[in-house]
Amino acid sequence: MEQRIIKYAEAIKEATKQILESDKSAFLMGLGVPQGAAGTAVGLKDLFPTQVLDTPTSEAALTGMAVGAAISGLHPMVYHERVEFSLLAGDAIFTQAAKWNYMFGGDNPVPVVLRIAVGRQWGNGPQHSQALYSLFGAVRGLKVVIPSTPHMMKGLLISAVKDKNPVVILEPRWLYQVKGHVPEEMYTEPLDKARVVKEGKDVTVVAYGDAFVDTLAALKLIPQDISVELIDLVSINPIDYQTIAKSVEKTGRLLCVDSTNSAFSIGSEIIAKVAENPVGLTQAPVSVAAPDVPVPTSPALSEFWYPTKVDIANGILKMFGKPLLDIKLPFEELHLAPTTTLE
Amino acid sequence: MLYLRVAEQELVQLYLDKKLFSMVHFYVGQEAVAVGVCDALKPEDKVMGNHRSHGHYLAKGGNFRRMVCELLGRANGLARGKGGSMHMIDKSVNFIGSTPLLGSVVPLATGVAFEQKYNKRDTITTAFFGDGASEEGVVYESYNLAALYQVPLLLIVENNLFAINSKLKDRRAPGHSLEKIVSGFGIEYRKADGNDYKDVTTKAKELADFVRREKRPAMLECITYRHMAHSTPLMDEKYREVDTLEERTKQDSIAKLKVELLAGGTKESELALMEAELKKSVLADIQFALESPFPPKEDIYTDMYAE
Numbered sequence A: 001m002e003q004r005i006i007k008y009a010e011a012i013k014e015a016t017k018q019i020l021e022s023d024k025s026a027f028l029m030g031l032g033v034p035q036g037a038a039g040t041a042v043g044l045k046d047l048f049p050t051q052v053l054d055t056p057t058s059e060a061a062l063t064g065m066a067v068g069a070a071i072s073g074l075h076p077m078v079y080h081e082r083v084e085f086s087l088l089a090g091d092a093i094f095t096q097a098a099k100w101n102y103m104f105g106g107d108n109p110v111p112v113v114l115r116i117a118v119g120r121q122w123g124n125g126p127q128h129s130q131a132l133y134s135l136f137g138a139v140r141g142l143k144v145v146i147p148s149t150p151h152m153m154k155g156l157l158i159s160a161v162k163d164k165n166p167v168v169i170l171e172p173r174w175l176y177q178v179k180g181h182v183p184e185e186m187y188t189e190p191l192d193k194a195r196v197v198k199e200g201k202d203v204t205v206v207a208y209g210d211a212f213v214d215t216l217a218a219l220k221l222i223p224q225d226i227s228v229e230l231i232d233l234v235s236i237n238p239i240d241y242q243t244i245a246k247s248v249e250k251t252g253r254l255l256c257v258d259s260t261n262s263a264f265s266i267g268s269e270i271i272a273k274v275a276e277n278p279v280g281l282t283q284a285p286v287s288v289a290a291p292d293v294p295v296p297t298s299p300a301l302s303e304f305w306y307p308t309k310v311d312i313a314n315g316i317l318k319m320f321g322k323p324l325l326d327i328k329l330p331f332e333e334l335h336l337a338p339t340t341t342l343e
Numbered sequence B: 001m002l003y004l005r006v007a008e009q010e011l012v013q014l015y016l017d018k019k020l021f022s023m024v025h026f027y028v029g030q031e032a033v034a035v036g037v038c039d040a041l042k043p044e045d046k047v048m049g050n051h052r053s054h055g056h057y058l059a060k061g062g063n064f065r066r067m068v069c070e071l072l073g074r075a076n077g078l079a080r081g082k083g084g085s086m087h088m089i090d091k092s093v094n095f096i097g098s099t100p101l102l103g104s105v106v107p108l109a110t111g112v113a114f115e116q117k118y119n120k121r122d123t124i125t126t127a128f129f130g131d132g133a134s135e136e137g138v139v140y141e142s143y144n145l146a147a148l149y150q151v152p153l154l155l156i157v158e159n160n161l162f163a164i165n166s167k168l169k170d171r172r173a174p175g176h177s178l179e180k181i182v183s184g185f186g187i188e189y190r191k192a193d194g195n196d197y198k199d200v201t202t203k204a205k206e207l208a209d210f211v212r213r214e215k216r217p218a219m220l221e222c223i224t225y226r227h228m229a230h231s232t233p234l235m236d237e238k239y240r241e242v243d244t245l246e247e248r249t250k251q252d253s254i255a256k257l258k259v260e261l262l263a264g265g266t267k268e269s270e271l272a273l274m275e276a277e278l279k280k281s282v283l284a285d286i287q288f289a290l291e292s293p294f295p296p297k298e299d300i301y302t303d304m305y306a307e
Helices: A008-022 A059-071 A083-097 A133-138 A150-162 A210-219 A241-251 A266-276 A309-319 A331-335 B002-016 B031-039 B054-059 B064-071 B105-118 B137-148 B178-184 B197-214 B245-251 B253-263 B268-290 B297-301
Strands: A005-007 A026-029 A075-080 A113-118 A143-145 A167-172 A179-181 A195-198 A203-207 A228-232 A235-237 A254-261 A286-290 B046-049 B095-098 B125-130 B153-159 B188-193 B218-223
Touching: A005 A008, A008 A026, A008 A075, A008 A150, A008 A179, A059 A075, A059 A083, A059 B105, A059 B137, A075 A083, A075 A150, A083 A113, A083 B105, A113 A150, A133 A143, A133 A167, A133 A235, A133 A266, A143 A150, A150 A167, A150 A179, A195 A241, A203 A210, A203 A241, A203 A309, A210 A228, A210 A254, A210 A309, A228 A241, A241 A254, A241 A266, A254 A266, A254 A309, A266 A286, A286 A309, B002 B031, B002 B054, B002 B064, B002 B268, B031 B054, B031 B125, B031 B153, B031 B197, B031 B218, B031 B253, B046 B054, B046 B105, B054 B064, B054 B095, B064 B268, B095 B105, B105 B125, B105 B137, B105 B153, B137 B178, B153 B197, B178 B188, B178 B218, B188 B197, B197 B218, B245 B253, B253 B268
Parallel strands: A026 A075, A075 A113, A113 A167, A143 A167, A203 A228, A203 A254, A254 A286, B046 B095, B046 B125, B125 B153, B153 B218, B188 B218
Antiparallel strands: A005 A179, A143 A235, A195 A228
């Protein structure tokens, strides 16, 4: 049977529609949500007028309100168009939602879902294209996932709404137009498990979000005789160290990819944990990440900020002492969001 | 009110004896607000509080024994020892939680009230917060949200004249008017003498009825005096101008009620007996808490996520 192929943004919308239909305590709120929220909520206001709310530009209050509604048993989904906007709600996210169940000794669920768009977008620069993954990964009490494909996006969003805890979905907006197979029916994906996407025996490569999609492309650039085990990290809070350790024990090598700053990155956290107990490790782990400066706006500069598929491929090749690639990528591939179809 | 006063006075002793291992903000002096407001609510109405919520919790029908267990970090406390004084919670009396980040309670309570509207309930939500918290940006945002979504929220501002030790006049522009601010959002506003039980409870009842009937937010600002320091039981005086010791003593809501009761025919000895019985009960609860077990160390790792 032919597989149904849809876009990442469409997978969000489809999951949201099915959630709003099947769970009357669920609702979606955020600035501009009735107008479509970057293609992730188009037309939903007409279908569910009481379950889709536009909001004032008051991130702190609207997020706090969603947390309050969640402690009363509703299932709010909050959409923040940029991670920078969500920081205005830092108290509600990091200090209220994340601590509520613990500080009251349990039995106080906070089933709120925060959908937060992160990362690269052409010409958006230092204050509109941060990812801040490690910030969300560091705060205890949250569950934080980064869907790398349309399939994962739909399954993780449905799991997030069913979960009793605050779940942050960091959505790389770079992936909104990427296509892939998505089943029509409702299904869930585990919120706390990394997935081994491709088995291999020579090196473990861990990636997530847009870096995962770039890594898939990078694997096509390296010779067949390097056998890569590719792990989609999925969750950065908590991190599934078990799956990573098991893989590293087999391959003996580890390379982590982050599409954001190297300092305090998810990759450096994973490398540190593996180094504490380096069972089977035969070579120093490698991090491929962005330089430790803010994201510049000019394409002449941002071209050298984001790690590309060539940088990732070269990271792997270097581990095996192979000659490096010298490929100049076209402007479109460097600076415009991909529309590729994932296998 | 007397119960709140007696209970906290005994907590002061525990604090001074260094047995109370939790940051504490005493409510002494403000009792007329918590009791006046909670007396105007129905048991099924929800209440949320702030860092200074012992009084709010007890006035909502809370259990002092479980509260003091929490203050002493015991396994049988309200939050099994993980919260302490700033984290009162007891859903059995519809006390939904208190949280010490200034102003945080207002958006949270807006959400709790949003659920009451969403599910067409006949109950309302009350949020207690102070004059300091009312200066936080998120609180202004929440006024707008509560009015925009028309949620059944009763806002109680306990204006004790100080944010920690900072005076109102040093924090607010001349001509600042909370009434004008919230009225501008379409929120019904009243002011009460927070040192007078009858004034508080009469106006709280009016507003609670209004919120329940009209399904929209209202605010009661209560001007009151905090008898002790911000977070210790010291009777500190140096920064006070209006609420001097003499003025606090004169305006004390409990002393005023006593005068009224005596004038109404209650005997001095009856009042003394009542106070002695309250004290006995409070001391028994404190003794129970002191003998209660601490949580096992494994509890560090429990409850981060709800199952």
